[in-house]
Amino acid sequence: xxxxxxSPLSLPVTLGQPASISCRSSQSLVxxxxxxxxxxxxxxxxxxxxRLIYKVFNRDSGVPDRFSGSGSGTDFTLxxxxxxxxxxxxYYCMQGTHWPPYSFGQGTKLEIK
Amino acid sequence: EVQxxxxxxxxxxxxxxxxxxxxxxxxxxxxYEMNWVRQAPGKGLEWVSYSSRxxxxxxxxxxxxxxxxxxxxxxxxxxxxxMSSLRAEDTAVYYCATLDGGIAVDYWGQGTRVTVSS
Numbered sequence: 001x002x003x004x005x006x007s008p009l010s011l012p013v014t015l016g017q018p019a020s021i022s023c024r025s026s027q028s029l030v031x032x033x034x035x036x037x038x039x040x041x042x043x044x045x046x047x048x049x050x051r052l053i054y055k056v057f058n059r060d061s062g063v064p065d066r067f068s069g070s071g072s073g074t075d076f077t078l079x080x081x082x083x084x085x086x087x088x089x090x091y092y093c094m095q096g097t098h099w100p101p102y103s104f105g106q107g108t109k110l111e112i113k
Numbered sequence: 114e115v116q117x118x119x120x121x122x123x124x125x126x127x128x129x130x131x132x133x134x135x136x137x138x139x140x141x142x143x144x145y146e147m148n149w150v151r152q153a154p155g156k157g158l159e160w161v162s163y164s165s166r167x168x169x170x171x172x173x174x175x176x177x178x179x180x181x182x183x184x185x186x187x188x189x190x191x192x193x194x195x196m197s198s199l200r201a202e203d204t205a206v207y208y209c210a211t212l213d214g215g216i217a218v219d220y221w222g223q224g225t226r227v228t229v230s231s
Contacts, residue, residue: 041158043158049210049221061217061218092158096212096213096214096215100173101172101175102163104157104158104159107157
């Protein structure tokens, strides 16, 4: 099974400053169709998860453009250009290339300093 | 408005059974593969089970294989998870979700809480 490893697990950020979360997979996430099925989810306190990014860099509808995804192969990054108060929560990466099973990272808790 | 509404959670004793339901509205349910994902208290997300659009293909996490059964009724726009031989470690909020990373939409329900305890 593919293991997803996120870092850091805790991310204190000052409002208006950038933030970056790393996600590494135990094997390449490039699928035979050429796509890389790496997603990013946000879970605000007390809420259900919400997908932000799919296939590495594609933003879901309604997601602010301060969120961006990048990476390839086994190394991926979620960046927030300027953190806002509403960004507080836990962020998960998830791979959908080598499934079943789908596998999630451990989660990165973003808080405001 | 797209909605996924889970129900059926509750308190059950170890070894007991429970059936979760997820009712969809606002989108063409039969066109989407569906999944159950759970989250134990204070923990991360764990994929549990998958159903193809027709329900003929299903997959399970090793942790629930042989104990949980996923099914769907497209005429009722509903997804189910029959859980048996429940253990304390099955205690979690259970979400139904599309999870298809190849398409431009992704839907999640609000979750239903399952507590396995004597």
